[in-house]
Amino acid sequence: xxxxxxxxxxxxxxxxYRALASGPFSGLVRDLVLYDVDPARLEAMxxxxxxxxxxxxxxxxxxxxxxRTTTSIAQALxxxxxxxxxxxxxxxxxxxxxxxxxxxxxLLGQETTGAGGISYGLRSIPAMLELAEAMRQLAPEAWLINxxxxxxxxxxxxxxxxxxRVIGICDSASGLVRRAAEAAGAPLPEGRLDGVGYYGxxxxxxxxxxxxxxxDLLPELLSDAPALAGFExxxxxxQQFLAQLGCLPNEYLFYYYDTAKAVEAIRAAEGTRGExxxxxxxxxxxxxxxxxxxxxxxxxxxxxxxxxxxxxxARPAGEDRHTEDLHxxxxxxxxxxxxxxxxxxxxxxxxxxxxxxxxxxAGHGSGANGSTAIPAIPGLPTxxxxxxxxxxxxxxxLPLPQSRPHDSQLSLMLLIKQVERLxxxxxxxxxxxxxxxxxxxxxxxxxxxxxxxxxTGYEKAFPALLERWR
Numbered sequence: 001x002x003x004x005x006x007x008x009x010x011x012x013x014x015x016x017y018r019a020l021a022s023g024p025f026s027g028l029v030r031d032l033v034l035y036d037v038d039p040a041r042l043e044a045m046x047x048x049x050x051x052x053x054x055x056x057x058x059x060x061x062x063x064x065x066x067x068r069t070t071t072s073i074a075q076a077l078x079x080x081x082x083x084x085x086x087x088x089x090x091x092x093x094x095x096x097x098x099x100x101x102x103x104x105x106x107l108l109g110q111e112t113t114g115a116g117g118i119s120y121g122l123r124s125i126p127a128m129l130e131l132a133e134a135m136r137q138l139a140p141e142a143w144l145i146n147x148x149x150x151x152x153x154x155x156x157x158x159x160x161x162x163x164x165r166v167i168g169i170c171d172s173a174s175g176l177v178r179r180a181a182e183a184a185g186a187p188l189p190e191g192r193l194d195g196v197g198y199y200g201x202x203x204x205x206x207x208x209x210x211x212x213x214x215x216d217l218l219p220e221l222l223s224d225a226p227a228l229a230g231f232e233x234x235x236x237x238x239q240q241f242l243a244q245l246g247c248l249p250n251e252y253l254f255y256y257y258d259t260a261k262a263v264e265a266i267r268a269a270e271g272t273r274g275e276x277x278x279x280x281x282x283x284x285x286x287x288x289x290x291x292x293x294x295x296x297x298x299x300x301x302x303x304x305x306x307x308x309x310x311x312x313x314a315r316p317a318g319e320d321r322h323t324e325d326l327h328x329x330x331x332x333x334x335x336x337x338x339x340x341x342x343x344x345x346x347x348x349x350x351x352x353x354x355x356x357x358x359x360x361x362a363g364h365g366s367g368a369n370g371s372t373a374i375p376a377i378p379g380l381p382t383x384x385x386x387x388x389x390x391x392x393x394x395x396x397x398l399p400l401p402q403s404r405p406h407d408s409q410l411s412l413m414l415l416i417k418q419v420e421r422l423x424x425x426x427x428x429x430x431x432x433x434x435x436x437x438x439x440x441x442x443x444x445x446x447x448x449x450x451x452x453x454x455x456t457g458y459e460k461a462f463p464a465l466l467e468r469w470r
Contacts, residue, residue: 007087008034009041035076044288051296095274097461114444125427152202156385168353171330179231186212191348203252341392
C-alpha cells in the first residue's frame, strides 16, 4: 500500500511512522509519501524519521516503509492508495489568532470549540476541498482519512466530492472509551467495541453504555469516585455531576459544561495553548533539521512537553497531567486500523466520523428504491456527518445504530450541526452572511453583535477571508 500524508511536515507525523515501523501495523504500508507546502517543515520531519529508522529497536529489516517527501501534489498522489490528511492552513500562528480574537471579546478561545473552531473551519475547508478535487482527478480510487480539524465539519464538507470514500477520525472518543473500559475492569480487545454505546459529533459526544457479559458497567463506574479519578475524563467533571448525567462526556464538553471556568483559566495563563505550541515549533523545527541522529530524541522530548500542557485549563492550578496521559498517540492507531480494514485485512470496530445512515428500511421508504435511510443517531439528519461506532471493511465505514440521545444532548447536537453547515456554506461558496450566522448561532457565542465583531476580527487576522466573500 502507498500512503500519502497531506501535512507531511506536521509535528505528529513521527507517531504514524513509529506505528508503521513496529508492532501490529508493521508492513501495512510499503511507501510513505510526505506532502507539504512548506519544504522546511518537510526537511525537519524527514530528519526525525531518518533518525528513528536508524534506531536498533526498530522493526525487522524490510517491514519499514520507504519515505519520500515532496511539495508537488501531483507527485504525491501518483499511485496513492490512501491519503491521510492533517493540515493546518495558517499554521500555528493561525491557531493563535483563532484563540486570541475570541478571548479579546471575553469568549472561549479554543482550537476547535466555539469561535476558534468556526474560524479554523473557514480556512481548512477550502484547502481540503482543493485536496479532494486533486484526488478525484489524480487518484479517484484512493480513500481519504481525514484528521484535519474541525474533523467532523471538514469530513462533511468533502462528501459532495468524495462521497463515502472520506472518513473522519479523532482519538478523543476512542481514548475515552478505552480508558473508561479499563477503569471499569473490562478492557476492550483491539478493534472491538462490543457493548459500547457512544453518540455525538466530533468533540461533542457521550459514552452512554459500556456492557460486559450482558451487564452495563457504566452506572457503577459513574458512582465510583476513586475509579473516575483514575482517568482523565473522570477527573474533568465532578463525580456527582456525572452520576446525574448518566454518561461520560467527551473531554471537549468541559468547554460547554464549565465555560466560565475554562475562559478564566485560559485568560489567567501566561499564554494560550496555541501560543505555547507556536513558540515551541518556531524554535524546534530548525533544530530538528540540523540535529542528525539526535533528531528523534529531540522531537520526543518536545512531544512530551507538548502533552503536558494539553487541556491545562481543566486542571487545578499547578496540577500536572498523570503519567499515563503523557504517552501521546492514539490517533495514529485509529487511522492505521481504518487503513488496515480498508485494505481488506479484516473488519474493525472504531468510533469514526461518517454519514448518519446505518442502513436502509425497505418497508417504509419513498425514495427511488422504495427505502429510507435509518439514522445511526435518531433525531439527526441522515446526511449529517456524526461520530459513532462503525464497522470498517474493504467497503468503507458502516455506522452502527445507537440509542436516541437525551433531549438536552440532541438539542445541543442539532445546534452545533447547524453551525457546522453554515460554516461549510460560508467556506464553500463564499457566503459571508452564513459565516456571521454560524458565529451567532453557536451556543458559546449566541449574539449577533459579537458574531459580527468576531468575523471582523478574523478578517483582520486572515485577509484571505475578505477575498473569499462574494
